[in-house]
Each structure stands twice: as C-alpha cells, then as structure tokens.
Amino acid sequence: MGTVGDGSVEEPINREPDAETLTNSFLTPSKSQSGSKHIAYERNHGPIQHLDGDTHKLTIKSDASLSAAQSTIVGKPINTTFSISDLSQFHQHDIVAALQCAGNRRHSMRARLDEVQGIDWGNGAVMNAQWGGVLLRDVLERVGVQAEDGRADTYDGIHVQFHSSQPTQEDDYYGASIPLSVAMDAERECLLATHMNGSPLTPEHGYPLRVIVPGIIGARSVKWLDGITLAAEESSNHYQKRDYKILKGDIAQRIQETDDEEEKGRIMQDEVKPMGDNPINCVVAVPSEKSATLEKDEDGRVMVKGYAIPQGKDGPVMKVEVSIDRGNTWHEASILDDGDENTTHPSNKGTTSERGKFSWVLWDCHVPVDGEGDVEDVSIWSKATDRGGNTMDMQHPEGEWNLRGVGFNAVEGRRGVKIV
Ligand SMILES: Nc1nc2c(c(=O)[nH]1)N[C@H]1C(S)=C(S)[C@@H](COP(=O)(O)O)O[C@H]1N2
C-alpha cells in the first residue's frame, strides 16, 4: 500500500536538488537535517514501495536458457532464497560511490542542441553516498557461481538479471541486468546494499535491499530488489531493452521517421546496445543555473565550483580544469576532498589501496579574469581527467545530441554568464 507522496504508476515521483545544494556536502544525504527536504535525487518508474524488511525475500535462480557449458560456471541449477537477516551473515562491505541517472544534465542538451525525449533533469540527478551491504560476488559464489579470476571470458554471454516486483509505467515490474563478468569483477565491488550513509535505506532509495553497480548508469542499480536470475540473455524488462540507449545518427532518424510504435521498439531493442559505464563527467554547480552573473573578488577572480565523476571503474578523478575563454586558457581546480577520510572505503581501511575510485570529487577554482570591465556572454567550461586517462571531448565542447538525451557530458557547463 502506498501513502500520499509515493507517486503512482501514472505519475511517479522524480526529484532532484539544485546543483549548488547538492555540492554542499561530499556525501549526499537522503534528506536535509530537519528531515523536511529531500536532497538526494529520486528516480522512479512506478510508485515508491513500502516493504517489510523482516519478511522480505531475495530469490536467486538460474535459468533454462543457460547452455551446458554456462551451467557449469553458474553451478546449476540454482534456486535459493535469502532473507535480509540471512544476508547480514555475509561479510559487510562499504563503498563510497556516485550514483548518476543517465538523464542527468538532459535540460542542457535540450536547451542547447535540440529537442530530446525524457524528464527535464538539471544537473542534480546524481548523488554520492556511502553504500553498505554485501558483495554481490560473495552471494553469487555462495550459491555456486565459480570465481574465474583472470579468466573472465568464461563468463561471456551470461547475464545477471535483477528483478523488483514494482509496477512500472512501461512494464509490470522493474528490471535490469549486467554481464556476469561485471557482477563477479572484484574491482567493481557490486553491492547488494541495505544501507546508505550508515543508516538503513529509506523507502525512496529501495528499502530493504537494492543493487549498487558502481560506475554504471543508475538504471541498473535496482531498488526493492527481490529476484536475481542468471541467464543467457539480458533482462527482457522494458528499461533494459527499450530505454537507456544512445540513439543517434541513422538510428535516431529512423526512429523519428516511423509512426509505428512496435517498429520503434524493435529498432531500440535489436539494434542498439544497452548503456553501461558512465562516461567521465564534469559539471559546473556554481554559478548555478539560476544565476546569470558572477562577481569578481578584490583580486579580479571569479569562483567556480562543481563536481566530477570518473568513467566506469577508471576512477578516481585526478584532475579538473576550468576555462572561461573557450578553452584557450585552463586553470587547475582544487579537488576539495583530496585525502579526506571520506574518500576511502570507510569500514575497509587497510584492505584496499583504492581511494574513492567510484566516488565523485567536489572541486572549486578561482579563475582570474583579464581586464577591468564587465565581460558579457561568458561560457564556463570544466574538464575532468580520471586515473584511467579518460578525459572529455574537446571536439564538441557544447556536447553531442542523442534522441533520449542520455549520457550528456559536455565540457561547456554554462553559457551566457556575465562577469561583473
Ligand atoms: N525498482 C526500481 N529500481 C530503480 C528504478 C525504478 O524506477 N524502480 N529507477 C532506476 C533509475 S533509472 C535510477 S537513476 C536509480 C535512482 O536511484 P534513487 O531513486 O535512489 O536516486 O534507481 C534505479 N533503480
């Protein structure tokens, strides 16, 4: 049973903070201190679920689609059920990871490039949280999946499908999948999460159990998780097969030109691969979307602030640079949380050398402004580089269009700003 404010299948709750509020803290709280304001973004394709953590069950199965060889890896046939209390018996693991909706920054793409389909997200459809729970890998190993370290290709063609019995707008449940190689990758640290920032998940964020797939678009981090199926196919759920895809060029054109809904779906389903890793991203949060002017300080500098997210598992972000002259001069930003204890794996100190590999970084930069007078129509660019060497596309500073407005990561953060 839902309560007022949970949204419905027809009108789910979707909300985000403004980017300035969002970047006030390294870890994004679910709500403001008084509890009156939602802070961490919420993305729902159906009503928020209120589940009972004492009776909730997660069922893990293997599927008949697996070949004989695949069944050997998977340890066939699997059909096991865990309660939340069963899961609490596994080694408890914490990671700090950014969770970003693929539609983050869609408004900028729409306003700047061309019309796109989807919720008009600003720059706040992202959060950075400390997630606690158990490693998906540990649970899969327990039910019989072989750990094939160094031989990940033996997982080829096997998918881990996630299931949530939540009615959704486009399907009768919410589902997603990831390749088994990702689920078993020790470097990826996929979690079956029960906690966010040290407290049990709130209903909004998936209580009592959700998936967290670090470095991969938020759509795969299934909330209110009640089923996992190991199969030779991706999840057949709408949100895996017919949504969250980058539709551009000829494919976008064909989809736009046909009125046949079935044909549109078929093209999306059969011709385009699902989105996976987040692209590297760097976003200007201050000046916020609402402010059209920036004031110089007594040293003739302006203050620009933001956040940056690494690509896939190639984090952390090592460097952020800012330009207010269309890329002629770059100024190195300070990464604010550098060395901060929050950027480590909090309860696993000493067991990993990784510092905030899946975390965002917050940054700020004093940018010197040439000359005395006001400057009109300034574009603010910001560019991140991660440990894997990924950086942002300088060929298309304004960004590149795609039909669903997903994966936007333009270096141009703001345009039309006046410096006074
Ligand atoms: N069951 C379920 N899980 C879900 C969704 C959903 O609608 N239902 N939305 C997905 C999407 S698109 C995103 S971006 C993240 C958002 O997580 P949040 O609401 O905790 O911010 O959850 C994912 N998991």
Ligand SMILES: [Mo]
């Ligand atoms: Mo999303």
